[in-house]
Amino acid sequence: MNEQTRNLIENLMAEYVSRIDNDDLERWPDLFTDKCLYSVTNRENHAQGYAHGAIWANSKGMLKDRVSALREANIYEEQVYRHIGDAVRLITLDNDIVTVQSNFMVVRTMHTGDIHLFATGMYLDRIRIQGDTALFEERIVVCDSQKIDTLLAIPL
Amino acid sequence: MTDIIATSGGVKWPSDKVSTIPFQVYTDENQYKIENERIFKGSTWNYLCLDAELPEPGSFIVSRIGETPIVITRDEDGQLNGFVNRCAHRGSLLCLKHKGKAENLTCVYHAWSYDLKGNLTGVAFQRGVKRQGGMPDQFKKEDYNLRKIHVTEFSGLVFGSFSDDAPDIESYLGSEIADRIRRVLNRPVRILGHNTQVLNNNWKLYMENTKDSYHASILHTFFTTFELNRLNQKGGIIVDDSGGNHVSYSKIDPSLSNDDYGSQNIRSSKDEYRLEDPSLLDGVDEYGDGVTLQILTVFPGLVLQQIQNAIAIRQIVPTGVETTELVWTYLGFQDDDEAMVERRLKQANLAGPAGFISMEDGAVGNFVQRGINGTEEDTSVVMMGGETAESQAFRATETSVRGFWKKYRTLIEGQVPNA
Ligand code: FES
Ligand SMILES: [Fe+2]
Numbered sequence: 001m002n003e004q005t006r007n008l009i010e011n012l013m014a015e016y017v018s019r020i021d022n023d024d025l026e027r028w029p030d031l032f033t034d035k036c037l038y039s040v041t042n043r044e045n046h047a048q049g050y051a052h053g054a055i056w057a058n059s060k061g062m063l064k065d066r067v068s069a070l071r072e073a074n075i076y077e078e079q080v081y082r083h084i085g086d087a088v089r090l091i092t093l094d095n096d097i098v099t100v101q102s103n104f105m106v107v108r109t110m111h112t113g114d115i116h117l118f119a120t121g122m123y124l125d126r127i128r129i130q131g132d133t134a135l136f137e138e139r140i141v142v143c144d145s146q147k148i149d150t151l152l153a154i155p156l
Numbered sequence: 157m158t159d160i161i162a163t164s165g166g167v168k169w170p171s172d173k174v175s176t177i178p179f180q181v182y183t184d185e186n187q188y189k190i191e192n193e194r195i196f197k198g199s200t201w202n203y204l205c206l207d208a209e210l211p212e213p214g215s216f217i218v219s220r221i222g223e224t225p226i227v228i229t230r231d232e233d234g235q236l237n238g239f240v241n242r243c244a245h246r247g248s249l250l251c252l253k254h255k256g257k258a259e260n261l262t263c264v265y266h267a268w269s270y271d272l273k274g275n276l277t278g279v280a281f282q283r284g285v286k287r288q289g290g291m292p293d294q295f296k297k298e299d300y301n302l303r304k305i306h307v308t309e310f311s312g313l314v315f316g317s318f319s320d321d322a323p324d325i326e327s328y329l330g331s332e333i334a335d336r337i338r339r340v341l342n343r344p345v346r347i348l349g350h351n352t353q354v355l356n357n358n359w360k361l362y363m364e365n366t367k368d369s370y371h372a373s374i375l376h377t378f379f380t381t382f383e384l385n386r387l388n389q390k391g392g393i394i395v396d397d398s399g400g401n402h403v404s405y406s407k408i409d410p411s412l413s414n415d416d417y418g419s420q421n422i423r424s425s426k427d428e429y430r431l432e433d434p435s436l437l438d439g440v441d442e443y444g445d446g447v448t449l450q451i452l453t454v455f456p457g458l459v460l461q462q463i464q465n466a467i468a469i470r471q472i473v474p475t476g477v478e479t480t481e482l483v484w485t486y487l488g489f490q491d492d493d494e495a496m497v498e499r500r501l502k503q504a505n506l507a508g509p510a511g512f513i514s515m516e517d518g519a520v521g522n523f524v525q526r527g528i529n530g531t532e533e534d535t536s537v538v539m540m541g542g543e544t545a546e547s548q549a550f551r552a553t554e555t556s557v558r559g560f561w562k563k564y565r566t567l568i569e570g571q572v573p574n575a
Binding site: 040041042044045048050051052053054055056057058059060061062064065066068069072073074075076077146147148149150151152153 | 347348349350351352353354355356375376377378431432433435436481486497498501502504505508509510512515516518519522
């Protein structure tokens with residue numbers, strides 16, 4: 001992976017986290033290609049080859065709908081995430097498609113001030129590089145635990 | 157009646173009706189212990205797992221009845237067996253893995269081992285070591301089998317009971333409920349995935365929520381926006397005679413208007429809201445009867461869901477007075493083609509911990525739990541649609557919530573309440 005590609009990917013990762021953690025969700029789907037796969041699953045499902053995801057979207061439209069549902073329809077107590085991640089690890093590099101892995105930890109803080117370690121896991125990404133943009137073609141969020149506390153409103 | 161309430165030792169009810177619920181039932185430690193004896197270990201059928209999760213002889217899986225750990229096996233004869241997942245020696249958990257295959261079950265602590273029917277077959281060093289130690293002659297292995305429970309299967313669902321008095325499963329379900337389970341689980345299933353939602357509330361608040369058709373179109377506005385579940389759809393509630401089991405269903409009926417909604421002061425029906433990718437709701441009428449939604453419960457802890465083509469099982473597992481686990485199993489069928497699998501994966505966004513039309517259910521029980529903190533001496537009211545628990549041809553009702561309490565009080569108090 002050349003330096004430019006690594007920069008693009010690191011930038012994409014940073015934007016992803018910032019758009020979620022800073023409540024800039026409307027711009028979160030823009031980090032994906034039009035046809036894409038975004039799924040929040042867990043280790044067990046992933047190991048068994050089960051395709052189900054608590055969130056499962058195969059288009060940018062579905063991601064936008066997720067955001068508008070959160071804004072317009074769904075009821076949940078005010079909460080914020082703080083993502084902590086590590087450096088991405090290169091898995092394969094194939095023309096325009098780079099597959100990488102990284103680890104994440106998400107702490108959820110409720111409006112009451114309660115703080116919980118909400119999720120830890122792995123991002124499995126297929127990233128499309130085109131010129132000077134990098135976009136997720138696929139992001140599988142593999143949570144270590146199969147348990148989800150209360151609800152999963154904001155994407156991981 | 158008063159005597160019975162007194163001798164039941166549990167929370168006192170204001171009357172013999174089921175339309176006024178004392179908040180204490182959600183907070184009282186002693187009530188929780190009574191529930192374990194009279195409900196979970198009483199004459200009930202508790203959902204454990206799918207038949208499909210025990211595909212061959214030697215398959216085992218662990219589950220729970222109330223907080224009691226259970227293991228279910230398929231033995232060499234293909235029969236299902238269930239026992240407490242507890243070694244008869246010192247009580248250690250026996251199966252530590254969630255599921256697997258084994259010829260026998262061996263405890264890690266002192267290696268007592270059991271066959272797949274739960275009989276003790278081996279005791280390490282039973283004759284001692286070099287003729288020293290060992291079990292006394294009066295020790296008989298047959299006195300130390302695993303604690304067995306009754307296991308039964310219905311439409312691929314496996315249930316367990318501690319009680320010798322539980323009726324056969326079809327009578328327990330009631331014929332109308334049984335038919336509607338058969339309707340959904342009408343062919344071999346395929347598992348699409350699992351997750352577990354941790355609910356910070358008493359288990360009954362979740363069961364009531366699932367039976368509460370009154371809230372469905374009010375709390376969950378995603379649902380109403382896309383006309384999946386409006387109170388003026390054709391539909392209704394079926395409650396079985398015992399009260400504990402119910403079905404809530406609706407059918408799209410374009411001839412009915414949605415006028416009833418406009419005048420209500422409810423946060424609902426955002427007509428300007430349209431999906432960017434409406435393929436989410438491209439359902440097919442796979443049962444050929446136009447039913448777009450069927451939510452079914454079996455007392456005390458099973459929910460079977462059909463929301464369009466999103467089929468799921470939810471097992472309600474109490475983990476403390478104020479905590480519950482909701483174990484989700486998302487299903488398809490073996491004859492699903494690729495398009496159908498994709499449809500189910502998409503529609504799975506509707507329900508579950510991140511469900512567009514159900515995520516609120518994970519939180520609302522906790523809103524009640526927090527709301528009643530400190531004033532448990534008060535009561536809640538469930539009078540929509542009357543004070544009894546019969547089937548009704550409309551969904552703006554709390555009849556099946558009252559049904560829940562009818563069954564609950566019958567088991568706790570040993571007498572059917574006034575419902
Ligand atoms: S506790 Fe199981 S063998 Fe001793
Ligand atoms: Fe609900």
